[in-house]
Amino acid sequence: MSKWNDFEDDGMTVADMSDIHPQPLLIPDLGYILGQKGGKAETTDEAPVNRAPVQVDKAERRALIKGTIAAYLTAFAVFAVVFVIAILLLVWFGR
Numbered sequence: 001m002s003k004w005n006d007f008e009d010d011g012m013t014v015a016d017m018s019d020i021h022p023q024p025l026l027i028p029d030l031g032y033i034l035g036q037k038g039g040k041a042e043t044t045d046e047a048p049v050n051r052a053p054v055q056v057d058k059a060e061r062r063a064l065i066k067g068t069i070a071a072y073l074t075a076f077a078v079f080a081v082v083f084v085i086a087i088l089l090l091v092w093f094g095r
Contacts, residue, residue, distance in 0.1 A: 056064070
């Protein structure tokens with residue numbers, strides 16, 4: 001393996017981040033949200049990003065649904081275990 005990175009930048013933009021503005025922590029600046037301030041930055045001559053809908057077959061859709069359900073059930077199980085432990089600790093300290 002080589003220690004040197006032979007990466008060459010081709011100059012393509014993966015994501016246009018020109019309209020991303022910092023958000024204040026406490027009071028949101030609604031001007032950016034409502035589109036009252038500024039506009040698009042400079043235009044580029046790059047090819048537009050393909051925004052066509054993604055075509056998935058039944059097996060991929062089934063895998064996506066199973067993954068989503070597994071993620072939700074895992075999060076629910078963690079919250080349920082923490083809740084049960086909290087209740088048991090409260091009962092134990094209450095004696």
